[in-house]
Amino acid sequence: MGLSRIDSKHGLSNIAPERGSFATGAIAGFLGMVLAGGAMADEFHYRDVLVGTRAAAMGGAYTAVSDDPSGLYYNPAGIIHADQLNLSGSVNAWHSTHTTYKDVFGEGRDWVRESGTLIPNFFGITQPMGPGVFGFSFVVTDAIQEDQDQVFSDVGTNLDRFIINLNDTQWVYKLGPSYAIRLNDDWSIGASFYFHFRDQEEVVNQIVVLDEGTGPGDPDADLEWRYRQNQNDEWGVKPVIGIMWEPEGRLSLGASLRHTHVLSASNFLGFSCIGSSQSDLDLCPEGAVDYRIFRDSETRDHPWELRLGAAWFHSPRWMISADVSYHSSFRDSARGGRDVEEVWNFAIGTEYYLSNTWALRGGIFSNRANTPANVVEHDHVNLYGISASIARFTRNSSLDLGLGYAHGSGQGRVLPGGDPQDVTAENLTIFMSSSYTF
């Protein structure tokens, strides 16, 4: 358990960094050591936010469909089917996550983090132009406003209280133009050129109050307070190329390939600490406020993503589609650095029209972790979800209301060096959107 570190005379000294080493690249190494639960936001999954409305309701199984503005993101080749001006916007009315680390401080003492935020999930427009179709879209692919306020009392030997207050905000969004052309009756290709932005800020306060008799002023209590502010901003480009093959009228096969190239990054870490008699003196000097600031501009790498999809347009009333997606492995230099594993995900979706004016959509999908199953440092939770929506159509417009829910369990490690805990995670998204065709 992590507490044993605090209880021990060694404190955190065995993992303290050398002062002189805090140069470029040092933030990553430092971050993972100084506070519990160092990995914030959700960098372990790629499907936390399902983009679009029709697509989201179908579990994201949209690579071979992609015939409305959402296709600008999933597979730009599909927008070739947009034969008139089409505006589409969706709002994730509410996107929330709930992660529980079981029995972190003994049985029944769970470590709980929650996030709830309103997301402007997607806006897109398609317009026939020249020999093809032009489009422009704005996509929010991840949004987290995570919060944790917990106090644990009488946890372990010599530890009276453990207080943690965490606020973590992360936004990842992209915007850019797209264009698609038809090569012949069966084949079309398209490309989107997204500008990629990522903005993350995290503030953590952690107070450890030791039992009476452990401090230098015996029998007074002793405490350690740590504060960390971490900010990472990055921007780059994310080109997407897509291809669609429709060999038989009702069957469509699609594929898209994308990769984010980070062109610029700004990383900031501010760390302050008042140490206890048990603290690592290099990292957190006893009784004194130590404030350190680190900056660097190290850019993160991102995985290659390949999506393959198939769709069957059985009739004007019913269609079904499926996607498999692959994210390559890579080395993430952020947050202590880690080897990110390759990930396969799947999605299956369907759409059924109750009438000319009402349609139901549904889907199932996976959101698997890019971490090793054998938990060493980072959570490993594979999520599986369902999604559904109901749509109301008029002649030129539609209004959608839907939800997505994903649940998963696995293991994670809250305290550096401690034993892994059982983790359960839930994501709930309620979304609504409207689109208009001119």
Next chain:
Amino acid sequence: MKHSAIKAEDSGAEPGRRTWRCLSPLLALSLILMPLAPVLAEHPPRARLHQIQPVEAAEANERAEIRVGREVAARILARHKLVDDPALQRYVNLVGRAVALHGDRPDLDFYFGVIDSEQVNAYAAPGGYIFVTSAALALMEDEAELAGVLAHEVAHVDRRHIVEALNIRAPEASPMAGLTRFFGGATEATQVFFSQAVDRVVELLFEDGLQREDEFEADRFGVRTAARTGYDAEGFSRFLSRLSELEGARAADELSDTHPAAGERLERIRVLLQEEGLRGPEQNRFQARFEQHRP
């Protein structure tokens, strides 16, 4: 870039297997989906139901109208049997279909029948099922009068008077019906819908009657249709006039519950004939041919 190196290693080691790994789920899915046969071939494959709404709705509504009309025809024949004279039935059908072809819905299949009834009347069920009573036929003196009566009933169908009055629509246009169908109760829901519609149509035909304006409109359109078909346009008004004078207006009373007063109708038709110059040659009454078939 490290991921590039990894990719190069992988592809260099087993390129075929890697490609197959990527494509195999897709091919498997395609094989699963292939047996699902197409249903509606007339629409572009990607067209969704809401995008083909106008065409689809009109077709579905007409199918519903015909289905209701067929049920109503069965109810009418349960009350009054068909006159057992195939030659007469064929003759009335020929005259009726000739008239209907000059109406507003020439693509609709019309069916005509002479039913055994002492009441002087004619009935038009939705979807093109039209009946004239043997008593009405007995009152007629020539084919132009028969054509005039049938044209009046055809006009009711063409103008969808009952369909509009009772708001007969395809059940699939209703969200609740669609939901019921989705969860497997399609047949039952549809049956309930049609049964209720048929009951209301029968009430309208035999008891309540149509709106006065609908009758006047059927008179106008019927007279014009008969004239376009080549019949003496005054045939219908002659029949109506004779009906109103018959035996102290006994037969007219039978119509009075379901139709406006004959006098007002005759006056409107007279004005119409005059204004539109529809008075046709007398020889187009085809009296001799009519006499050959009248029972």
